[in-house]
Amino acid sequence: MAAQDRVTWVTGAGSGMGRAAALAAARSGRAVALSGRRADRLAEVRATIEAAGGRALAVPGDTTDPAWAGEAAAAVLGAWGRIDEVVVAAGLNEPRRRWDDQSMAGFEAVVATNLTGVARVVDAALPALRERGGTVVVVSSYAAWTFSAGSGVAYSASKTALGPLCRTLNAQEGAHGVRATHLCPGDVDTDFLAQRPVVPDADARAVMLTPDDVARSVLHVLDAPPHVRIDELVISPVAQR
Ligand SMILES: NC(=O)c1ccc[n+]([C@@H]2O[C@H](COP(=O)([O-])OP(=O)(O)OC[C@H]3O[C@@H](n4cnc5c(N)ncnc54)[C@H](OP(=O)(O)O)[C@@H]3O)[C@@H](O)[C@H]2O)c1
Incomplete structure (x- = not known):
């Protein structure tokens, strides 16, 4: 199916990697x-896409709201009649991320966004994805691919759970032509870094990936022939430690 016939739903689309992936799509x-x-x-983002002659629809909302994902999927289907691809980039961390300083409220907020929120969006999109086969790109983390102590208790645990989330999708939904990619970026220079206990300075950011680097990987996954599944993709800056 040609790219111009496809409908792509991106969460976290207002900034960082989600925005870059949306613009690239x-x-x-x-x-x-x-x-x-x-x-x-x-x-x-919508105005930027439309100014370049593209098609965009804003479907604002909070992925942790149990009712939202279903309503959002219905809005996309109402506008365009199909969903072929989902890029789930919405994510959360917080500066207090150690056992000795985190709160359980903070823990629950991170898990609600990074794990349950991702599952809600996938669950809402799946009936449409099953119709013609479809692609799910879960923007997870380097911290899911290899244990990264500094990423935090809730973040590390919630992102690590996205690997099995993608694998269960592939095991159970592949028969419908649905494929999922667990995308694990290393450090990327985005607003997300403001959630670190020590916010990286300009020199540190200069050697990180850019959102466009990751968007290129997302498009590589989306553009793969329909019989090809990219189960997991790790992309990191050469400077990653
Ligand atoms: N930057 C890094 O070094 C890095 C590395 C590995 C993985 N990641 C992951 O990459 C993903 C994208 O992050 P980013 O680096 O591009 O940072 P970002 O610009 O802060 O993007 C995160 C996006 O998630 C959205 N979001 C957060 N909570 C949400 C919620 N409850 N409902 C809906 N949207 C929500 C935010 O928009 P609103 O605030 O408007 O909702 C924001 O657009 C995240 O999942 C993050 O964990 C980041």
């Missing part, structure tokens, strides 16, 4: 549905 001709909590961010 739109440049390839895809119609792109943009989700995140900040409507103003989505409006900027």
